[in-house]
Amino acid sequence: MRIISSVSEMQSYADSLRKEGMTIGFVPTMGALHEGHLSLLKKSIETSDKTILSIFVNPAQFSPSEDFGKYPKDFERDEKMAEELGVDIIFYPAKEAIYPNGYSTYTIVEGLSDRLEGKSRPSHFKGVTTVVNKLFNIVKPHIAFFGQKDAQQALIIKRMITDLNMDIDVVICPTIREDDGLALSSRNSFLSPEARKEAAFIHQALKEAESLHLNGDQNSEILIPKITDTLNSAPIARIDYVAIVDSETLLPIESTKQGALVAVAVFFDTTRLIDNILLTAVK
Numbered sequence: 151m152r153i154i155s156s157v158s159e160m161q162s163y164a165d166s167l168r169k170e171g172m173t174i175g176f177v178p179t180m181g182a183l184h185e186g187h188l189s190l191l192k193k194s195i196e197t198s199d200k201t202i203l204s205i206f207v208n209p210a211q212f213s214p215s216e217d218f219g220k221y222p223k224d225f226e227r228d229e230k231m232a233e234e235l236g237v238d239i240i241f242y243p244a245k246e247a248i249y250p251n252g253y254s255t256y257t258i259v260e261g262l263s264d265r266l267e268g269k270s271r272p273s274h275f276k277g278v279t280t281v282v283n284k285l286f287n288i289v290k291p292h293i294a295f296f297g298q299k300d301a302q303q304a305l306i307i308k309r310m311i312t313d314l315n316m317d318i319d320v321v322i323c324p325t326i327r328e329d330d331g332l333a334l335s336s337r338n339s340f341l342s343p344e345a346r347k348e349a350a351f352i353h354q355a356l357k358e359a360e361s362l363h364l365n366g367d368q369n370s371e372i373l374i375p376k377i378t379d380t381l382n383s384a385p386i387a388r389i390d391y392v393a394i395v396d397s398e399t400l401l402p403i404e405s406t407k408q409g410a411l412v413a414v415a416v417f418f419d420t421t422r423l424i425d426n427i428l429l430t431a432v433k
């Protein structure tokens with residue numbers, strides 16, 4: 151496994167792989183790898199000739215009040231996990247390589263970036279699309295892999311790829327969960343033992359919404375209060391939002407009959423967790 155920190159070296163290496171006719175699979179991450187990331191990497195290794203993992207904690211997607219400074223970092227552990235899995239290259243740039251002095255260009259996907267997460271974290275997706283656009287130009291992938299847990303991020307990146315005529319396929323992989331249903335996230339490591347126990351209510355609330363939907367309760371005005379009640383059974387939980395939206399536009403919908411994305415964001419102490427479930431159309 152090769153570790154590359156220089157942008158120009160990564161670009162030349164990607165060019166040489168492309169010249170040899172190899173397909174490049176790409177998994178962009180902020181490190182602190184867990185089974186969720188590993189599932190994306192496994193998929194890439196299975197389907198691409200070479201797999202590139204990027205590790206870069208992107209300051210542009212954190213607001214000043216967020217946890218950039220304390221975002222978990224352990225490069226040696228990540229490197230070991232990637233090597234054991236069969237990753238070919240880790241792209242591990244310094245902040246200055248991505249945002250040199252005088253940096254002033256941003257990529258914004260309008261509309262989608264302002265909904266759900268975008269309402270609570272106003273400049274978050276501007277930071278995400280900017281860095282992912284840059285990483286695509288550096289790593290030059292044929293296929294990029296993202297997780298369903300960050301459903302809005304995946305949708306926005308797909309929109310950016312279409313709008314900017316990028317020749318990149320996106321594969322969205324299922325959310326990986328703990329035994330009690332909690333979606334894996336690097337931020338789970340911040341949860342106190344009590345908050346960790348209570349965080350299982352998130353998946354429970356989403357699964358309850360799914361069974362109600364499947365059993366004929368498809369009115370958002372009924373489902374949202376039910377989800378809210380279940381989340382509120384966790385005494386530490388502080389709900390940021392519970393939303394039932396169209397899975398392509400992310401705009402609120404009144405009924406889940408034609409299918410829907412149910413998305414929630416919940417604080418446990420200062421740790422903010424997100425999760426979602428896709429409801430399929432019912433006949």
Ligand code: PAF
Binds near residue numbers: 178180208278281303
């Ligand atoms: O999902 C993430 O870890 C980040 O938002 C990403 C896509 C690596 C961009 O920094």
